[in-house]
């Protein structure tokens with residue numbers, strides 16, 4: 001979740017537009033949402049023992065937005081056999 005505007009670093013409210021500089025944050029929020037969905041799919045695939053799908057989804061999430069959790073998840077999944 002974006003906590004600050006990437007353009008002006010102003011605090012972002014629950015709006016698609018920065019209240020400070022007016023930047024349209026919707027595209028970034030969409031990418032972040034897609035990353036969250038990919039991460040959830042990775043975890044579901046892991047629970048189903050589908051390691052290959054889990055790895056692919058985790059990497060997709062990581063490419064969209066890197067977070068410590070996603071990095072750890074992707075690194076863990078790389079240790080599993082496919």
Ligand SMILES: [Zn+2]
Pocket residue numbers: 005006007008009010018019020021022023
């Ligand atoms: Zn801004």
